[in-house]
Amino acid sequence: MGRPHAPPPPVPDREAAPMSGDATPQPPPIGGRERLRRLAALVRDVARFAGPRRLVSTIMLMGATAFAEGAGLLLLLPLLDLLGISGSGRVSGWLGAMGLPPVGLGGALALYVVLMAVASLVVRARTLTVLRLRLAYVDDLRRRLHDAILATEWPVFSRLRSAALSQALTEECVKAGIGVEFLLRLGTNGLQIATLLAAAAWVSPPLAGLLLGLAAVAGLTMRPMNRLTYRLGQMLQEAGRRMNADLLDDLAGMRVVRSHGLEAARRRRFAERIAQVRDSHLAYMSLAGTEQALTRTAAAAVTAGVVLTAVQGLDMPLADTLAVIVAFARLLSTGMALRQGQTMILHALPAHAAVGDLLRQLREGAEPVAAGKAPPFERSLRVEGVCYRHGSGETPALNDVTAEIPARGITAVIGPSGSGKSTLADLLLGLITPESGRILADGRPLEGSDRLAWRQRVAYVPQDSFLFHDTVRNNLAMVRPDASDAELWDALERAAAADFLRAQPSGLDTVVGDRGGWLSGGERQRIAIARALLRRPALLILDEATSALDAESERRILSVIEALGRDMAVLVVTHRPATARCADRLLVMEGGRLVAAGRWEEVEARSAPLLARLGLLATAA
Ligand SMILES: Nc1ncnc2c1ncn2[C@@H]1O[C@H](COP(=O)(O)OP(=O)(O)O)[C@@H](O)[C@H]1O
Ligand SMILES: [Mg+2]
Structure with a gap:
């Protein structure tokens, strides 16, 4: 028996869920502490992903880059010495002290070229290392998110918008990757900057102190900008999600859009969405532009001040002053790059936080996994006093339902729409767990952690059957990769799908289109039934799976279902009199309750008015 199964976390209410993107409130602005917390989450995430070795080697590579660039700069001093520009003569002094001969102009220049060549190689290696790390990080983030989607409890998954998930898996992961690169x-x-400051301190300690002070002032001045930058990142991300959600709706509902004359309305709405994306992008760029312009102006003023101080205040030799100016220019450009990186990270942080939130939500709702084997199912599956509520809704979809499904034979579930039939099917599939009551397989309770293994033994065909955009062969073989063509045709034959497929020029290699959309509803259903049969399940659930079939196809499938019922449990949810009548037993649902159960004659005697209302008597008689 599996370990006790914690109930999945509460999922948002259907009533509370926004009906349109417009209703989604803008995320509240967050404070500096929260921003720091999210930055720390990004840093932790990168550290966890890269591991100590990779992180250390990347940082060392970065250190080497910084050193190579700094060393190139230091070479300026002997160059200036050698060019005869009056300098301190310190460098020749050091060389002499170390017992090295003074380098000539040619030697110094050659050294400079070599040093720069080495530096560019190091920079190249660093760039590639950082890029590799970033791409691998994006892969890893995507894989984790995808895994979490596959492993989460059904109610958690079904409450999430697919647009949010697809946006997270595509754009937001990439954006988080950009954040990681800029972090590195x-x-x-x-x-x-540390190297340059050290060099400055070497030349003139008071100057280095001045620079440090300036850097601190610059950092403090930028602080209010951080809040705005983060906020714009949030808005861009929200706008992107909305655009994506509308786009997916348009594509999935194109038939409705076209047939209801909604083109103009959808066009307007989409134009609004892309304008929101563009505006938030522009607002960010404009903020960054303003900030850069201000920084440049301030930098020019500060440079002037530094030169003045160095030349007049500190009375430094010309060569040293020149070196200080070059070092200061580098310091400024590096400082500005640092600030740009910080801005990019702030802008990317909302995307990383959004992916993190989704991951957490999915993982908290993860389905328990147990190593155990599938529960036995030789005698019967018993539903005992089961209640189930979708979300935190008031009215239960299933209310104290007790029913028995024998391991052989056909059980039909009938009842008005909304009476809880599909909820019962999801429960038997192990997709959801009862709020109270339990499910027993051969008398053994089906625990939360057994459900994964249990689902290996069931096959399920819903009303709106889904096929992957692939060939019929691949759609079938995905559930039994070792199946021969003969076995595939046999399953198709039994699902009454072989005839129409033989008429196709490509036969098994016919491509079915997105979600199987290049086939008719009935053709799609029959291929989905063939796929379910190939699984050779112990329990086959058909949830209104024959609804799109003509009477002839239904008759053929019914005879197959009757044959199947001899050695497995078949549960058919149906509105069709013919299907209901071929069942060995009926379960009649109404308002979430089981109102009658038994053979057709028994149910007819007890619930004739309901059967008549469902149209099961009139047509069947
Ligand atoms: N994912 C869901 N979230 C909220 N309510 C749901 C969900 N699925 C079904 N319901 C509600 O539960 C009740 C039973 O639904 P369902 O089992 O699908 O009925 P049936 O299959 O008999 O038509 C209905 O009132 C329906 O609106
Ligand atoms: Mg249903």
């Missing part, structure tokens, strides 16, 4: 670059920039 931030590391390089930081190291570079």
Whole structure:
């Protein structure tokens, strides 16, 4: 028996769910502490993903880049010495002290070229390393999210919007990856600045102190911008989600759009959506532009001040002053790159946080996994006093239902729409767990952690059968990769799908289109039934799966179902009199309750008015 199964976390109410993107409130602005917390989450995530070795080697590579660039700069001093520009003469002094001969102009220049060549190679290696890390991080994030989607409890999944999931898996993961790259670059920039400051301190400690002070002032000045940048990132992300959601709705509902004359309305709405995306993007770029313009102006003023201080205040030799100016220019450009990186991270952070939130939500709702084997099912499946509520809704979809499904034979579930038939099917499939009551397989309770294994033994065909955009062969073989063509045809034959498929020029290699949309509803249903039969399940559930079939196809499938019922349990949810009549037993649902159960004659005697209302008597008589 599996370990006790914790109930999945509460899922949002259907009533509370927004009906349109417009109703979605803008996410509330978050404070500096929360931003820091999210930044820390990104840092932790990268550290966890890259592992200590990769992180250390990347940082070392960054350090090498910073050092190579700094060393190139230091070479300026002997160059200036050698060019005869009056300098301190310190460098020749050091070389002499180390017992090295003074380098000539040619030697120094050659050294400079070599150093720059090495530096560019190091930069290349760093760029590629960082890119590899970023791409691998995006892959990893996507894989984790995809895994979490596959493993989460059904009610958690079914409450999420597919647009949000697809947006997260595509754009938001990429954006998070960009955040990671800039985070690593931030590391390089930081190291570079430290190197430059150290060099400055070497030349003139008070100057280095001044620079440090300036950097602190700059950092403080930028703080209010951070909030705005993050907010714009949030808005862009929200706008992107809305656009994506509308787009998916348009594509899925194109038939409704076209047939109801909704083109103009949808066009307007989509134009609004893309305008929101564009506006939030523009607002961000404009903010970043303003900030850069201000920074440049401030930088020019500060440079002037530094030169003035160095030349007049500190009375430095010309060569040293020149070196300080070059170092300061580098410091400024590195500082600006650092700030740009910070902005990019702030802008990307909402995407990373959104993916993180989704991951957490999905994982908290993860279905328990047990190593155990599938529960036995030789005698019967018993539903005992089961109640189930979708979301936190008031009215239960199933209310104290007790029923028995024998391991052999056909059980039909009938009842008005909304009476809980599909909910019962989901329960028997192990997609959802009862709120109270239990399900027993051969008397053994089906625990939360047994459900995964249990689903290996069931096959399910819904009313709107889904086929993958692939060939019929691949749609069938995905459930039994070892099946021969003869076995595929046999399943198709039994599902009354062989005739129409033989008439197709490509036969088994016919491509079915998105969701099977290149086939008729009936053709799609029959192929879905063939796929279910190939699984050789112990329990086959057909939820109004014959609804799109003509009487002739239904008759053929019924004879197959009757044959199947001899050695497996078949549960058919149906509105069709012929299907209901071929069942060995009927379960009659109304308003979430089981109102009658038994053979046709028994049910007819007890619930004739309901059967008549469902149209099961008039047509069948
Ligand atoms: N995912 C869901 N979220 C909220 N309510 C649901 C959901 N699925 C079904 N319901 C509600 O539960 C009740 C039973 O639904 P269902 O089992 O699908 O009925 P049936 O298959 O008999 O038509 C209905 O009132 C329906 O509106
Ligand atoms: Mg239903």
